[in-house]
Amino acid sequence: MRKIVVASIKGGVGKTTVSFNLARSLKRLGFSVGYLDADITAPTGSEAFGLEKPPDWELDAAADGGRGAIVPYNVDGIQFITLASHFGQAPAVLWNEERKIDAARQLLQGVVAWDNLDWLILDTPPSSSGEMQALYDYITDLHGVVLVFQPTDMAAADLLRTLDFLKFKTVPILGLVSNMSYCRSPLGESFWPFLSPKVDLAAICEKFGIPLLGEIPLTPDKKMVEQAFNQIASRLDGTKPVILKEDIFKRLIREGKKNLLKAAVRRL
Ligand SMILES: Nc1ncnc2c1ncn2[C@@H]1O[C@H](COP(=O)(O)OP(=O)(O)OP(=O)(O)O)[C@@H](O)[C@H]1O
Numbered sequence: 001m002r003k004i005v006v007a008s009i010k011g012g013v014g015k016t017t018v019s020f021n022l023a024r025s026l027k028r029l030g031f032s033v034g035y036l037d038a039d040i041t042a043p044t045g046s047e048a049f050g051l052e053k054p055p056d057w058e059l060d061a062a063a064d065g066g067r068g069a070i071v072p073y074n075v076d077g078i079q080f081i082t083l084a085s086h087f088g089q090a091p092a093v094l095w096n097e098e099r100k101i102d103a104a105r106q107l108l109q110g111v112v113a114w115d116n117l118d119w120l121i122l123d124t125p126p127s128s129s130g131e132m133q134a135l136y137d138y139i140t141d142l143h144g145v146v147l148v149f150q151p152t153d154m155a156a157a158d159l160l161r162t163l164d165f166l167k168f169k170t171v172p173i174l175g176l177v178s179n180m181s182y183c184r185s186p187l188g189e190s191f192w193p194f195l196s197p198k199v200d201l202a203a204i205c206e207k208f209g210i211p212l213l214g215e216i217p218l219t220p221d222k223k224m225v226e227q228a229f230n231q232i233a234s235r236l237d238g239t240k241p242v243i244l245k246e247d248i249f250k251r252l253i254r255e256g257k258k259n260l261l262k263a264a265v266r267r268l
């Protein structure tokens with residue numbers, strides 16, 4: 001089973017959209033796929049699948065050597081688990097850090113009875129704190145992280161934080177998806193839809209030796225998005241993960257990139 005974590009410290013850039021679409025594209029390629037909505041505080045996987053409410057958990061008492069396990073819900077042939085099934089629909093999650101870390105551990109260590117997966121996609125929260133660290137600590141045989149960012153300068157600051165975090169955790173990176181990358185009017189003209197300036201994510205990827213897996217337009221056209229993800233999913237199959245070796249902040253200091261440094265928070 002190849003396990004992929006879809007991650008970004010920046011919120012709202014499309015982690016859930018990418019997780020959901022990657023799962024569907026890999027399924028279309030004939031693979032057996034699981035989707036673990038591991039965003040403990042704000043799980044939105046059910047909405048991505050268009051479900052009316054989070055699925056009820058079904059328990060298999062005999063699984064995991066008689067200790068019992070949760071059977072994933074089958075949605076369009078994808079095995080799906082979300083903590084929203086535990087919390088119910090949309091109450092605030094008031095768990096403390098310790099409890100969230102324990103939930104991350106349980107989700108990754110035997111609580112879910114996945115059935116013969118080729119790929120497991122983990123949708124994660126926009127964070128580098130306890131539960132996100134726990135996901136990296138407790139996941140075994142992680143194939144790699146798929147980063148998701150928008151090509152805005154606001155997102156780029158968080159991209160540096162995310163890379164710093166992944167370097168710190170020595171986590172393999174499969175590549176980056178540039179989401180909401182461009183926009184076209186109905187007449188086919190390109191325009192920039194954000195307040196913050198555009199940055200060249202391809203150049204940043206090249207700088208750090210990270211493959212750019214693909215660019216997704218900002219669009220309500222689901223077919224267009226689907227096609228872009230089909231290409232990314234085929235590419236993923238043959239991509240070799242990389243581990244960042246050099247401390248990115250030392251490198252930026254060496255290269256005199258003070259403007260980027262100003263925007264990025266250093267590890268304390
Ligand atoms: N390429 C796109 N085109 C149009 N809308 C998009 C695109 N990608 C994401 N969206 C929309 O942007 C919003 C945020 O996306 P999404 O929930 O996937 O982000 P996220 O990174 O998972 O957020 P969070 O950090 O809160 O988990 C959603 O309403 C989603 O439908």
Ligand SMILES: [Mg+2]
Pocket residue numbers: 015016017039044123124
């Ligand atoms: Mg999300």
